[in-house]
Every structure is written in C-alpha cells, then in structure tokens.
Amino acid sequence: MSLDTFRQETREWLAQNCPPGMRKPSRGEPDICWGGRNWKFESEDQKIWLERMAARGWTVPMWPKEYGGGGLSREEEKILREEMRAIGARSPLESFGIWMLGPALLQFGNEAQKKEHLPKIARGEIRWCQGYSEPGAGSDLASLQTKAEDKGDYFLVNGQKIWTSYADKADWIFCLVRTDPAAPKHSGISFVLFDMTTPGVSTKPILLISGKSPFCETFFDDVKVPKENLVGNLNEGWTIAKYLLTHERASIGAGGSLAGLRSLPAAAIKAVGRDQNGRLADAFIRNDVIRAEIDGYALLATVERYKAEAKAGQGVGSKSAILKYAGTELNKRRYETFMTIAGSDGLEWESERSEDGTLAREWLRTKANSIEGGTSEVMLGIVAKQILKLPGA
Amino acid sequence: MIALDEDRIMLRDSAREFLTDKSPVSELRRLRDTRDQDGFSRDLWRGMKDMGWTGILIDEANGGSDFGHVGMALVCEEMGRTLAASPFLSTAVMAATALRRSGSEEQKKKWLPAISEAKAIIALAVDEGRKHNPEATALKAEMSGNAFRLNGDKSFVVDGHVADQIIVAARTEGDPGKKEGISLFLIDSKSPGISIERVIGVDSRNNARIKFENVHAAGTDALGEVGKGYQLLENTLNAGRAGIAAEMLGVAGESFDRTVAYLKERKQFGKFIGEFQALQHRAAHIFGELELLRSLVLSACVALDKNPDTAGLSVSAAKFKAAEVVKLAVSEAVQMFGGMGMTDEIDIGLFMKRARATQEFLGDAGFHADRFALAQKF
Numbered sequence: 001m002s003l004d005t006f007r008q009e010t011r012e013w014l015a016q017n018c019p020p021g022m023r024k025p026s027r028g029e030p031d032i033c034w035g036g037r038n039w040k041f042e043s044e045d046q047k048i049w050l051e052r053m054a055a056r057g058w059t060v061p062m063w064p065k066e067y068g069g070g071g072l073s074r075e076e077e078k079i080l081r082e083e084m085r086a087i088g089a090r091s092p093l094e095s096f097g098i099w100m101l102g103p104a105l106l107q108f109g110n111e112a113q114k115k116e117h118l119p120k121i122a123r124g125e126i127r128w129c130q131g132y133s134e135p136g137a138g139s140d141l142a143s144l145q146t147k148a149e150d151k152g153d154y155f156l157v158n159g160q161k162i163w164t165s166y167a168d169k170a171d172w173i174f175c176l177v178r179t180d181p182a183a184p185k186h187s188g189i190s191f192v193l194f195d196m197t198t199p200g201v202s203t204k205p206i207l208l209i210s211g212k213s214p215f216c217e218t219f220f221d222d223v224k225v226p227k228e229n230l231v232g233n234l235n236e237g238w239t240i241a242k243y244l245l246t247h248e249r250a251s252i253g254a255g256g257s258l259a260g261l262r263s264l265p266a267a268a269i270k271a272v273g274r275d276q277n278g279r280l281a282d283a284f285i286r287n288d289v290i291r292a293e294i295d296g297y298a299l300l301a302t303v304e305r306y307k308a309e310a311k312a313g314q315g316v317g318s319k320s321a322i323l324k325y326a327g328t329e330l331n332k333r334r335y336e337t338f339m340t341i342a343g344s345d346g347l348e349w350e351s352e353r354s355e356d357g358t359l360a361r362e363w364l365r366t367k368a369n370s371i372e373g374g375t376s377e378v379m380l381g382i383v384a385k386q387i388l389k390l391p392g393a
Numbered sequence: 394m395i396a397l398d399e400d401r402i403m404l405r406d407s408a409r410e411f412l413t414d415k416s417p418v419s420e421l422r423r424l425r426d427t428r429d430q431d432g433f434s435r436d437l438w439r440g441m442k443d444m445g446w447t448g449i450l451i452d453e454a455n456g457g458s459d460f461g462h463v464g465m466a467l468v469c470e471e472m473g474r475t476l477a478a479s480p481f482l483s484t485a486v487m488a489a490t491a492l493r494r495s496g497s498e499e500q501k502k503k504w505l506p507a508i509s510e511a512k513a514i515i516a517l518a519v520d521e522g523r524k525h526n527p528e529a530t531a532l533k534a535e536m537s538g539n540a541f542r543l544n545g546d547k548s549f550v551v552d553g554h555v556a557d558q559i560i561v562a563a564r565t566e567g568d569p570g571k572k573e574g575i576s577l578f579l580i581d582s583k584s585p586g587i588s589i590e591r592v593i594g595v596d597s598r599n600n601a602r603i604k605f606e607n608v609h610a611a612g613t614d615a616l617g618e619v620g621k622g623y624q625l626l627e628n629t630l631n632a633g634r635a636g637i638a639a640e641m642l643g644v645a646g647e648s649f650d651r652t653v654a655y656l657k658e659r660k661q662f663g664k665f666i667g668e669f670q671a672l673q674h675r676a677a678h679i680f681g682e683l684e685l686l687r688s689l690v691l692s693a694c695v696a697l698d699k700n701p702d703t704a705g706l707s708v709s710a711a712k713f714k715a716a717e718v719v720k721l722a723v724s725e726a727v728q729m730f731g732g733m734g735m736t737d738e739i740d741i742g743l744f745m746k747r748a749r750a751t752q753e754f755l756g757d758a759g760f761h762a763d764r765f766a767l768a769q770k771f
C-alpha cells in the first residue's frame with residue numbers, strides 16, 4: 001500500500017472510530033488510560049477507543065502483528081501520529097509495558113515470553129511497574145541488593161525497591177535482582193518478571209510533592225518467582241536493564257518536545273495579550289517562550305533525526321542520554337514559564353477553577369523528570385564517558 | 394527529517410579532506426599576517442570550483458552541481474571547522490539564489506555560469522546600520538525614464554571589496570521599515586559613483602562600506618520585479634542564513650573538539666583536567682547543544698530544499714540557536730584552555746573571533762528570535 005493510500009485510509013478509519021470524548025484536549029495525567037486488571041475506564045468512550053485501537057494493533061503501531069502490534073513501518077507510524085494529532089485524538093493507552101518492557105522483551109525475551117506478555121501489553125490488559133531503584137541504589141543502580149536465590153524450579157526473592165511508580169496499581173513487575181552476590185556488581189544481576197499478587201509482595205505509597213501520582217516502596221518477602229520468568233541469561237540482566245533504560249530515557253526526553261503538551265505561546269497570549277505589532281505584550285515572558293519553543297523544535301528534530309539515523313544504520317546508542325537530559329531540562333523550564341504566566345492563578349491548589357491545582361501539580365511533577373530514569377548529572381556523565389571518552393568519567 | 398545518505402556523506406568527507414589540506418587554520422593566519430590584498434586565496438576559490446561547490450545551488454544547465462541546501466550546509470560546516478575564507482556564502486549561496494530565482498534570462502545566462510566557473514564574485518549589499526534589518530532599507534533608487542539613480546550607504550557588505558558585481562537592496566517606494574517598495578539591482582562594482590572602502594574585521598575576514606552617489610542602474614539591471622523585491626531578498630538571505638548557521642555549527646564543533654582534546658592532554662593536580670567532573674559536565678552539555686543545533690540546521694536546509702518560501706521559521710530557529718551555541722562553545726573553549734586560551738599562538742581565539750562575526754551576520758539571535766515568534770503569531 002502506498003503511503004498516500006495508507007494516510008487516506010487511516011484518516012477515514014480514525015474519523016469513523018475515534019469517539020468524540022477522545023478528541024477533547026487531554027488534561028494530562030488524569031486523562032491517561034493506563035489499562036490493567038483493575039483499570040476503571042473514565043468513560044465508555046475511553047473503553048471503546050482502547051478496544052478499537054488495540055484490535056488494529058495501533059496501541060503499539062510498530063510492534064509485529066503476531067505480538068499484538070500494528071506491524072507499521074516508521075513512515076506509516078508517523079502518518080498515524082500525524083492523523084491522530086490532526087483530529088486531536090488522545091493516545092488510547094500509555095504504559096511502562098509499551099515504553100520500556102515491550103522493547104526489551106522484543107529484543108531479549110524468548111518466544112514464550114513474547115507470546116505471553118506482549119499481546120497483553122498491547123491490549124492494555126496487564127499493567128507493569130519497574131522495580132529498579134532501591135534505598136541504597138539510585139544513580140548507582142548496579143549496586144542493588146535485592147537478592148534472588150536459586151531454589152531449583154524457582155527463585156526466592158527478598159529485598160526492597162523504592163520509588164516504584166504505580167506499584168500499588170500495577171499487575172506485574174519487571175525487576176532487577178542480584179543472583180550472584182560474589183560477582184562484580186554489574187555481573188551478578190538478573191532480569192525477572194513476576195505477578196504483583198504473588199504472596200510476599202507488598203507496597204506502601206509515598207506521597208509526592210505534587211500530591212497525586214503516588215509512587216511506592218515495594219517489599220519482597222520470600223517471593224517465589226518461577227524460573228521461566230527469567231528474561232535472558234542468568235547474571236546477564238544488566239545488559240537488558242541498560243537497553244530498557246535507553247528506551248525509558250528516550251521516551252522521558254521526548255516528553256519535553258512540543259507534541260501533545262500544553263501550548264506555551266497559547267497560554268502566554270491568553271494571559272498577557274499582544275501589542276499592536278502582534279508581539280506578546282510582556283517582553284520578559286516572550287523571551288522565555290521563544291527560547292523554550294525553539295528548543296522544543298530542536299528536540300523534536302533531534303528525535304526525528306536519531307530515528308532516521310538509526311534506521312540508516314548510523315549508530316545512535318548512548319545519545320538517548322542527550323535526549324533525556326535536554327528534554328527534561330527543557331520541560332522544567334517550560335513549566336517555570338507556565339507558572340510565571342499564570343501568576344497567582346497558578347498557585348491555586350484546591351479550587352474549582354484550577355481543577356484542584358492541575359498546573360501547580362504538573363509544575364511540581366516536572367521536577368522529577370530530571371531525576372527519574374537517571375538524573376541529569378548521570379546523563380551528562382554518560383555523555384562524558386561514552387561519547388566524549390573523557391578520562392576517569 | 395533525514396539521515397545523510399551515502400552521496401552526502403561522501404560530499405562531507407571530501408569537503409573535510411579538501412579544506413584541511415588546502416585551507417587549514419594556518420591559511421587564515423597567513424592571510425591575516427601578510428595583510429593579503431584580497432583576504433582570501435583565489436587559488437582556493439578555483440579549487441572550490443573544481444570540487445563543484447561554486448555551483449552548489451546552481452542548476453546543471455548553467456554549469457552547477459545542484460547539490461541543494463543540505464549539501465551546501467555540509468560544505469559550510471567544514472568551512473567553519475577550518476575557518477576557511479572564501480566568497481562562497483556571498484557568491485555561491487546568496488547571489489546564486491537570487492539570480493536563479495528571479496534573474497532575467499539574460500542575467501541568468503550571463504552570471505550563473507560565471508559563478509559556477511568561479512569567474513565572478515558577487516556581493517549582496519543589504520545592511521545600512523549597525524544591525525541587520527532588511528526592512529529598514531533606505532538606500533534610494535529613483536526612477537528616471539527607464540533607468541534608476543541610486544543614492545545611499547551600505548555597510549558590512551561581505552566580500553564587497555573584491556566583488557565584480559553587487560546585488561544591492563534599494564528602496565524604490567515607501568518609507569524605511571516597510572516591506573513593500575524594496576527592489577534589488579545587480580550592478581557592476583566599477584560603475585561610476587560607487588566608492589568601496591575595505592574593512593578588515595575582528596575575524597580577519599573582509600567586508601566593505603559602500604557609498605552610492607548617483608549611481609546609474611538600467612531597468613534591465615533590476616533583479617526580479619521592481620518594488621516587490623522583499624520576498625526575493627528574504628529567500629536570498631534565508632539561504633545565506635542557513636549557510637552561516639551551518640558554518641557556525643562547524644566553528645562551534647571544531648572549537649569544542651579541540652577543547653575535548655585539550656581536556657585529555659593537560660594535567661593539573663596530577664590529573665588530566667578532563668577528569669574533573671565540573672569540566673566533564675560542561676563539556677557534555679555543550680555536546681548536547683551541538684546535537685540540537687545540528688538537527689535545526691539540517692531541518693532548515695531540508696525545508697529550503699522543499700520550499701524556500703515557507704522555510705523562514707526553520708531558518709530563524711537554526712540561526713538563533715547557532716548564535717547561542719557558538720557563543721557557548723567558544724567561551725567555554727577559552728575558559729577551559731586557561732591562559733593558553735588567551736594567546737594568539739593557539740587557534741582558539743580565532744574561533745572566538747569568527748564566532749562573534751557570524752553571530753551578527755545576517756541577523757543576530759534577537760533578530761531571529763523575533764522572527765520566529767512573529768511567524769507563529771506571538
């Protein structure tokens with residue numbers, strides 16, 4: 001099928017199938033569909049939209065069809081995104097399974113694991129959380145201590161994770177565990193999957209400065225994990241962990257680009273107006289808005305360029321650290337500007353007009369962007385070491 | 394967005410090889426120290442012709458190689474890396490763009506092959522004050538019969554001191570500040586009434602102040618439609634702006650690479666200074682900024698190749714970012730070289746000087762920030 005035909009058909013299909021409620025601008029977090037066993041759809045429209053998109057594999061457009069994906073090429077996927085944006089269609093499903101675990105399983109999972117887990121991610125049936133960080137292992141992730149002992153046909157897992165986003169809502173966890181305490185720290189780690197309802201798993205929410213969107217402490221107390229849930233080889237989990245992180249970082253970083261976010265110029269125009277020449281009336285704010293917009297363009301263009309280069313076989317690798325760093329720092333700047341624009345309106349925390357402090361909460365939440373998935377300092381360290389090859393980095 | 398294909402990678406690699414061989418930074422020093430009368434090497438310019446660069450934006454029928462703007466940018470970037478001085482941007486980029494787009498058949502036939510063959514240098518005279526502002530064009534062109542009489546002053550005319558021809562932006566109607574009423578003329582630099590003063594810049598590159606006193610221009614010397622030259626001028630300038638942004642990417646990239654090399658070589662406190670995290674993180678930050686700039690330059694050139702009339706936004710984004718990044722890269726370079734960075738002996742200072750000039754040329758960061766915003770109605 002030619003790309004033009006694909007665009008035409010996609011446009012028609014979206015026009016017929018995207019319910020009206022899913023074309024309203026998203027308010028961000030509260031409107032995201034995360035899926036999972038216990039998911040309560042906010043509306044019938046949200047449910048229908050997920051089912052229809054999942055049936056075409058378009059919740060994960062570029063995954064192979066046999067695993068619940070749409071089998072689209074990069075160009076087709078871009079068209080799909082463009083056509084969705086054109087009618088203001090929301091994303092039908094977001095999840096850690098889509099952003100992180102899926103790509104890792106496609107690369108490192110065995111056939112049975114792919115068949116078992118990927119379609120459920122694609123259909124939004126199972127919601128995943130990420131068990132990486134521990135109280136003593138943050139930036140220095142490889143020093144993690146949660147241990148998994150080989151008990152014949154299962155691993156016995158004991159330990160604690162922290163900052164596990166949505167652990168209390170997730171159905172399954174992908175988890176880094178130490179399987180060889182004697183080996184050097186990077187060589188004794190394995191990558192395992194297990195059900196959060198397994199006996200011995202418990203979670204305790206931690207409140208964020210933004211109030212909502214809790215993340216958790218997660219405890220493992222004699223948790224039995226079947227051997228077949230080991231992904232890749234024993235003690236080679238670090239490779240998978242890093243691969244997954246590059247996907248996590250790229251998607252967190254891309255969040256700083258323009259696509260699908262609040263519009264800074266629109267907010268500024270609404271708040272401060274324009275002078276007779278069409279310029280934003282507040283020169284100080286205008287300056288900030290311009291810088292943020294141009295950097296947003298630059299980031300978007302860089303994401304696209306890296307994709308094109310990856311496709312052409314021109315190595316990209318640790319460059320996801322740049323996207324993560326630039327994207328998250330930009331996003332923080334953008335939200336500082338949103339807050340400046342909003343003035344005292346932006347300070348409202350409990351009020352009808354602010355929908356209980358949506359902006360203030362988003363602003364606070366962006367502060368985590370440069371921490372989660374590896375801090376900005378860690379990203380700069382990766383660039384210094386792996387790209388610039390500076391000594392001792 | 395695109396990845397470079399094999400042809401373009403080859404173009405870039407051959408440009409790098411050619412320039413490091415024929416026009417390394419030491420060549421700029423030679424031009425400076427000997428106060429070379431042209432401020433560039435005519436041999437080098439002929440070499441660029443053999444490489445197909447003089448005709449890089451010219452169609453094959455007129456002797457060009459027609460590599461497009463992406464190709465142009467690759468060459469400009471490499472020129473930035475070695476600080477190569479040549480009339481490339483004025484002649485092969487801007488004059489060629491203006492002529493190809495709006496020249497009469499006669500003008501095209503005469504000048505496009507001449508540019509391709511490196512037989513003509515053509516400068517663009519736009520700026521009049523200390524800041525780039527094409528709309529403010531005040532130089533007057535008064536119609537008398539079928540001809541025009543030009544009066545006024547131009548400044549910062551890059552390559553104006555060696556130009557055979559000058560494309561001059563003039564006002565045939567209206568007041569300075571208006572887009573309407575601007576016209577372009579292509580005139581012989583030896584025409585009576587033209588006086589040219591050579592200016593050697595801080596970057597050892599050359600431009601000219603040019604005085605027009607009752608200079609005669611025939612009706613056939615007009616480039617494009619009289620009174621409606623603004624869009625043509627914009628397209629011409631945008632090609633130049635994308636080119637200079639690419640050069641800035643090269644200037645910033647090269648001074649950064651030299652800095653990183655120094656971090657791996659200089660020792661203090663018994664360590665390589667590159668082991669200090671304070672410097673590592675600043676270096677990594679610059680690397681990230683260079684990556685962002687590279688994407689903007691490329692997307693501006695892709696946009697120019699697609700449709701020059703709608704590329705203004707991307708071009709301004711690129712030129713804005715280029716100004717910010719080149720300033721960061723050269724300032725940090727001097728700082729990280731310590732006292733050595735302040736000496737004329739090493740090249741870093743030359744990069745800093747060129748960076749300053751490129752920031753001003755064809756609109757500084759503020760100019761392009763404003764354009765970018767206005768194009769998006771804020």
Ligand SMILES: Cc1cc2nc3c(=O)[nH]c(=O)nc-3n(C[C@H](O)[C@H](O)[C@H](O)COP(=O)(O)OP(=O)(O)OC[C@H]3O[C@@H](n4cnc5c(N)ncnc54)[C@H](O)[C@@H]3O)c2cc1C
Pocket residue numbers: 129130131132133134137138139140162163164165166215368371372373374375376377378381
């Ligand atoms: C909102 C949010 C959601 C998260 N979700 C998850 C999740 O779902 N699953 C999960 O496993 N984890 C999650 N995390 C954890 C996150 O990955 C860690 O917080 C992060 O890796 C940093 O670790 P840390 O908090 O222990 O900070 P630390 O490592 O203690 O860092 C403290 C400070 O020291 C700096 N620092 C550390 N090492 C260096 C160094 N070598 N050089 C220079 N500076 C250094 C850091 O940059 C930081 O500024 C989440 C975090 C947040 C904020």
